[in-house]
Amino acid sequence: MWRHRTRIHRILAHLPIATAWTTNYDRLLERAFEDAGKVVDLKLTQENLVHTRRGRDVVLYKMHGCVSQSHEAVITKDDYKQYEKTRPLFMESLKGDLIGKTFLFLEFSFTDPNIDYILSRVRILLGKNAREHFCVMRKPQEPSDTDARLKAEYEYEMRKTELRQADLLRFGVETVWVDEFFHIELLLATLSSFVHRKAVFVSGAAHDPAPLGQARLDGLARAIGTRLIAEGYNLVSGFGQGLGEQCVIGTLRRLYGIPRGEDLERCLSSKLSGNIQH
Template structure:
């Protein structure tokens, strides 16, 4: 299997956009491409039946806004069919893609979209974020308390299809009907660094707003990024196909140069399938200093309760003092001890600098039949916010009151999630139980559990139950330091 690696330009994008994310100045602009990947129709398919009514071939049309206007003209200004097409084709509940799940777990507090569907806001909500949704001029006046992210749907929503921006009239009158959206987007383009995804930049509103920002700021426009696919070279192409490829390549290069006028740098990918690993690399870089500690210990053997709890507290405290962040589900036992250690480490850190150093998200309780599914989603969310997983112990009581012990399935699930997401896993095998099993597997296949990291020496110490807590801690933090270099681009 080929391992995806970022190009030099992609690495520069990751570093620079990560800086904006870290400072709270990052924003997202989601176009139709994101929703299409989840199974929703694009504009062309949305208007296919409308084109049939007009006796036009949708596949030959390039100006779809004008086509929608033609329909209104033919119906003497009535747009019921257009509204119904939006409801019929975009009301179905689609599942957010992995790209959505990566994006919404980044520290993004502002998102714009031209999409009518509800996929973006649903993805944010699934990640446990409070969404302040802006659908109309009136919405902009009010603020939802405790919000984590503001989602601006500048072209409307399937829930209010009669107000959707879709015809030429809608676009031409946008500055008059939705002036606050225009001014809000101008402000965000000036004050934030945007990442444009799934976007074609053929939207008249966006062109107008970008132009106004450029007129206001001249050459001092802010840095933004868009991810675009290079035109694929046809294999075994004849002269006509080769000419078409060269023509498309030339147009793409001209468009890239034109976007630079607005401060938008193009991040090239060779195929749409490369967008997901690019964003996963961005997420890993952003969360590289965040560590999730997985573990439970009904039975504290072989270290014993006092020593095991002390080790957990020391891990939490040292993470904070060495400029890492602790992510915890606050499970009983070891989770509590790690958090106690982290709180001790936070003592004396100036207020404001400690807000993201300790992320505690207790496992929510739901109906018994939904609890396992909820636990999985919660684990996925916690690990998505982390760059590294540390495993301690990992056992539970087999049945309440039985006194018998079994390996913790939750710990194994957390390791599986981390491995699936390409996150390093550091098992402290000396703590026994699930951690021991995982350590043995890591010893047999270190590249799977600690990819790209030289593990010799440190990993062996982590399996030695005779090693002191200090020796175990030093081995853990040696591997942590090495993991930072691997993801450091």
């Protein structure tokens, strides 16, 4: 869909996405994740599915292969027909994710017969208990003039769109319509703002604790971290000598008092701040 990295790639890379699937052959998405400081566990081949990259932040499945290994890419009609035989582990992994995760399909055409097959199998297996998914698509554009041929083509495209929407709904995929492609970026930016609305960035450094003194300065920074968690916010810290690091300590002390271990993820780390000289 894209030849160059866009703001959409950057927004996606900064969202808390643990798993991503793509049918694109390019390397734009994994590079966007890497630029965001994330460790990408890339799945290009069947063999990749067996191994787990240590410290990974996101798993990226490239179900049709990659330009870096073009000899194994799924391109021809015969490749698609043989997919279930040549890449059965990808089929099973996708089926498992469709059962256990919520998907957001972005400008996906749904012309891939393998994905249609998997969606139908999941629907048959789970029935009404199947998880709801979402897709974002652009509406057919109504012609600006009154040319009969253009109007007929538009009505034909609208009818196909309505039928496709109904078909996707049978598979548990709800369609979100946008009028223009740039609206997808706006939608994702809004989603990002919503997801990060509870994130508070705290950073700073102080070699000289005056006039508070070291004990009072440390206590204040730790109290800030503790209060943020107590009030339901998440900490994004750049560390930094004397302030950021003490704020993290206060946050972790509060989190260790919460029984659910996954809450430790509420203390996030960002780039290290520079040491501020006074």
